Amino acid sequence: MLTDLTDEKLVELAVSRNSEAFGEIVKRWERKIFALCFGMLGREDDARDAAQETFIAAYRSIANFRGEAKVSSWLHRIAVNQCLTTKRRAKTRSEDFLGDEAGEEDRVFVAPAHRSPANTMEAAERLTLVRQAVSSLPVDLRQVIVMKEFEEMTFQEISETLELPLSTVKSRLYTALRQLRMKLERVPLEIS
Amino acid sequence: MNDVTFTECEFGADMVPYMYAELPAKKSAAFEAHLLLCSACTDEFASLSNARYEVYDWKKLEFDGLATPTFEAPFESGPEHIAPTWVDKMREAFWGSWAVPGIAF
Numbered sequence: 001m002l003t004d005l006t007d008e009k010l011v012e013l014a015v016s017r018n019s020e021a022f023g024e025i026v027k028r029w030e031r032k033i034f035a036l037c038f039g040m041l042g043r044e045d046d047a048r049d050a051a052q053e054t055f056i057a058a059y060r061s062i063a064n065f066r067g068e069a070k071v072s073s074w075l076h077r078i079a080v081n082q083c084l085t086t087k088r089r090a091k092t093r094s095e096d097f098l099g100d101e102a103g104e105e106d107r108v109f110v111a112p113a114h115r116s117p118a119n120t121m122e123a124a125e126r127l128t129l130v131r132q133a134v135s136s137l138p139v140d141l142r143q144v145i146v147m148k149e150f151e152e153m154t155f156q157e158i159s160e161t162l163e164l165p166l167s168t169v170k171s172r173l174y175t176a177l178r179q180l181r182m183k184l185e186r187v188p189l190e191i192s
Numbered sequence: 193m194n195d196v197t198f199t200e201c202e203f204g205a206d207m208v209p210y211m212y213a214e215l216p217a218k219k220s221a222a223f224e225a226h227l228l229l230c231s232a233c234t235d236e237f238a239s240l241s242n243a244r245y246e247v248y249d250w251k252k253l254e255f256d257g258l259a260t261p262t263f264e265a266p267f268e269s270g271p272e273h274i275a276p277t278w279v280d281k282m283r284e285a286f287w288g289s290w291a292v293p294g295i296a297f
């Protein structure tokens with residue numbers, strides 16, 4: 001079964017024109033690539049477009065994957081490039097007031113949350129896991145996450161509110177995200 | 193709590209501010225250029241972005257749809273709505289406009 005294969009094996013199969021193998025790579029990594037794009041671009045619609053472009057570019061260049069790096073690192077690099085391209089386009093668009101509709105015909109819809117019953121249940125389980133992970137953080141880390149993500153406060157505002165140095169606020173958020181990552185990675189979020 | 197040690201790379205401390213678009217433009221451009229060269233930082237940034245997005249998505253799905261609660265005060269507020277007490281009435285009686293010159297006298 002494709003789900004049992006390593007990323008590298010899937011790439012090998014995809015290179016030999018096994019489109020299902022590439023589909024499995026997309027399914028495995030679409031949410032994480034989307035999250036990376038969101039981290040770089042800050043908007044879900046831009047992140048969605050960049051993630052789609054990432055997988056299109058990956059498919060086109062898959063024969064060039066040599067295996068020196070992990071498949072995830074390879075995809076991350078492509079995603080970073082796509083995001084920077086998106087940013088440059090947005091900057092040019094804002095300067096020229098011209099739209100950029102190129103490439104629409106190449107787009108394949110890749111969404112991080114399709115609403116099938118299985119995905120709905122998976123999403124509900126994911127929410128429970130995230131809620132538990134955030135709740136289990138030490139209070140000094142949890143409060144920074146809540147103030148940043150829920151209250152949408154700036155680092156400066158958090159620093160003033162908590163009467164902490166700015167650098168401490170940033171390092172606490174960094175630590176909080178690392179701990180969340182470890183907690184969430186310990187439990188598989190995808191249902192096989 | 194002591195400040196954590198970021199990644200070994202000098203750009204490690206920029207990851208979180210960059211993620212929240214709170215890095216100055218010059219430092220932001222430098223960080224982006226660095227991501228293209230440093231796969232360790234790219235992987236770390238991807239990992240942090242993933243954790244961050246899970247919280248963002250949780251907030252969006254579980255909380256954003258909730259209506260902001262409204263509160264109704266159980267009583268009218270403001271001095272004009274407070275019924276005068278017997279003390280207020282005595283004050284008015286003894287400290288009314290005619291009383292002041294009388295006392296001063």
